[in-house]
Amino acid sequence: MINNETITGLYASGLGITIVFIVLSLLATTVYLLKYIPLIIEKKKIKISQTPLPEEEEKTLGVESVSGKPEITPQFPPETIALITAAITGFIEYKRKKLEKYELFREFPSMQRILPFAGIFFEADIKVSIGGVDKVVHVKETPSGYIVRIDNREYNVSYTLSK
Amino acid sequence: MPFEIWKNIIMIIIGLILVYLAVKKEYEPLILLPIGATAILVNIPGTGLAEPPHGFLYLVYHYLIETEVVPLLIFLGLGAMTDFGPMIANPKSLILGAAAQVGVFVALLLALLLGFNAREAASIGIIGGADGPTTIYLTVKLAPHLLGATAVAAYSYMSLVPLIQPPVIKALTTPDERRIRMKQLRPVSKTEKILFPLIAMILIGFLVPSAAPLIGMIMIGNLFRESGVVERLRKAASEELMNIVTIFLGIGIGSTMQAERFLRLDTLLVLGLGVVAFASATAGGVLFAKLMNLFVREKINPMIGAAGVSAVPMSARVVQKLAHEEDPENFILMHAMGPNVAGVIGTAVVAGVFLSLLGG
Numbered sequence: 001m002i003n004n005e006t007i008t009g010l011y012a013s014g015l016g017i018t019i020v021f022i023v024l025s026l027l028a029t030t031v032y033l034l035k036y037i038p039l040i041i042e043k044k045k046i047k048i049s050q051t052p053l054p055e056e057e058e059k060t061l062g063v064e065s066v067s068g069k070p071e072i073t074p075q076f077p078p079e080t081i082a083l084i085t086a087a088i089t090g091f092i093e094y095k096r097k098k099l100e101k102y103e104l105f106r107e108f109p110s111m112q113r114i115l116p117f118a119g120i121f122f123e124a125d126i127k128v129s130i131g132g133v134d135k136v137v138h139v140k141e142t143p144s145g146y147i148v149r150i151d152n153r154e155y156n157v158s159y160t161l162s163k
Numbered sequence: 164m165p166f167e168i169w170k171n172i173i174m175i176i177i178g179l180i181l182v183y184l185a186v187k188k189e190y191e192p193l194i195l196l197p198i199g200a201t202a203i204l205v206n207i208p209g210t211g212l213a214e215p216p217h218g219f220l221y222l223v224y225h226y227l228i229e230t231e232v233v234p235l236l237i238f239l240g241l242g243a244m245t246d247f248g249p250m251i252a253n254p255k256s257l258i259l260g261a262a263a264q265v266g267v268f269v270a271l272l273l274a275l276l277l278g279f280n281a282r283e284a285a286s287i288g289i290i291g292g293a294d295g296p297t298t299i300y301l302t303v304k305l306a307p308h309l310l311g312a313t314a315v316a317a318y319s320y321m322s323l324v325p326l327i328q329p330p331v332i333k334a335l336t337t338p339d340e341r342r343i344r345m346k347q348l349r350p351v352s353k354t355e356k357i358l359f360p361l362i363a364m365i366l367i368g369f370l371v372p373s374a375a376p377l378i379g380m381i382m383i384g385n386l387f388r389e390s391g392v393v394e395r396l397r398k399a400a401s402e403e404l405m406n407i408v409t410i411f412l413g414i415g416i417g418s419t420m421q422a423e424r425f426l427r428l429d430t431l432l433v434l435g436l437g438v439v440a441f442a443s444a445t446a447g448g449v450l451f452a453k454l455m456n457l458f459v460r461e462k463i464n465p466m467i468g469a470a471g472v473s474a475v476p477m478s479a480r481v482v483q484k485l486a487h488e489e490d491p492e493n494f495i496l497m498h499a500m501g502p503n504v505a506g507v508i509g510t511a512v513v514a515g516v517f518l519s520l521l522g523g
Contacts, residue, residue: 034355035349
């Protein structure tokens with residue numbers, strides 16, 4: 001039997017589903033356009049980095065490489081790159097050891113990717129020895145990579161897995 | 164023994180069952196344990212704990228739940244814990260988040276057929292959004308007498324997602340569809356992650372102002388997280404504050420489970436309709452994903468549509484598990500997280516629409 005309440009309910013349903021689709025479609029369109037903003041910023045950075053700089057300033061300029069965007073040659077000293085690489089390798093080993101006590105992660109190692117979505121991020125101080133010199137490097141994971149801190153400088157390291 | 168005492172004893176048993184489910188089965192223990200324990204306490208005759216104006220449980224309910232303070236603070240904490248990255252990387256997942264809201268409307272229409280009025284039906288339907296705080300937020304405004312039943316249904320079924328969703332997903336998809344592999348998601352920059360909560364808050368705030376409290380809180384929390392400059396606030400919102408408000412939420416909901424309010428036919432109907440809402444939301448997401456596959460160049464695994472029911476991250480895990488069963492090397496967890504978090508936004512928008520149409 002159709003009464004006023006039923007009509008109100010039907011009206012709320014019809015309008016509700018229409019509005020939720022319209023609002024989320026608009027949001028999806030905006031989010032889609034959002035990805036171009038960092039590209040625009042990146043282009044400006046490239047233009048700046050192409051401008052000749054005095055020799056001393058050029059040494060301090062570092063631009064991180066982000067996949068899917070124009071490739072930029074990193075300006076980091078080779079020792080820094082070696083430290084970052086060694087520290088991340090050590091961090092991966094540290095994380096594997098921490099998780100190996102859980103059967104789930106032993107059976108399905110790739111399931112550890114779910115942890116950042118549960119708000120669980122690993123971080124550790126990794127002691128790296130290169131050429132007999134010890135250095136403590138702090139590594140913290142993020143959903144898309146790592147933040148590596150050497151002395152007081154932080155480096156964002158991101159990666160993409162290709163099939 | 165008077166009949167009323169028997170009702171109290173039944174409610175104490177229900178409270179004990181909830182405590183058992185929380186402790187032994189670990190079904191949403193953070194919320195079901197305080198709800199169950201408080202349900203036991205509030206049904207001990209003569210304590211006056213839930214009686215106005217000075218009963219402690221009455222004060223918790225009146226000042227923290229009825230005023231909507233706690234559900235909104237929970238949303239702030241959720242925002243600080245949520246990574247919208249997978250959704251930003253694949254904006255199509257927002258549409259899947261909208262599609263899964265179909266369950267809300269199916270349950271609403273069924274509730275109307277069963278004789279509930281429109282405001283009650285909307286409060287029951289929103290259970291299909293699988294979002295506890297939104298269910299509480301809406302029910303307090305539209306049908307406060309159903310709060311105990313809708314909250315218990317929402318939180319119980321969220322923990323039963325691994326049982327409710329797989330049969331629905333399997334019935335609506337073929338093994339070939341479940342084996343579809345999806346391309347790796349692109350990395351999302353920090354700029355995008357910071358801009359997203361601001362844009363979402365402004366856009367949804369203007370389009371559906373009544374959804375602004377929920378959306379606003381989750382986006383402010385998310386901004387704490389993504390800005391990277393207020394680590395203390397992010398930590399406070401996602402840990403200390405979240406823990407405190409979860410305690411008050413559990414106690415507040417438990418206090419509404421008094422025998423005379425809970426032991427009614429309506430409660431059983433709400434619990435039954437809650438299952439229907441969850442199952443139809445899952446079906447809506449999967450079927451819409453299949454529909455999208457008719458038009459998109461790169462096929463999507465239709466199972467990720469099921470994750471649009473929110474229940475973060477439980478339903479995304481269920482989808483990953485099913486994908487793993489069909490193809491051990493298929494990883495669609497990240498793709499499922501997109502509709503999963505989009506579902507939270509979708510449910511909040513639906514709640515806003517209900518509030519503006521049915522009166523707050």
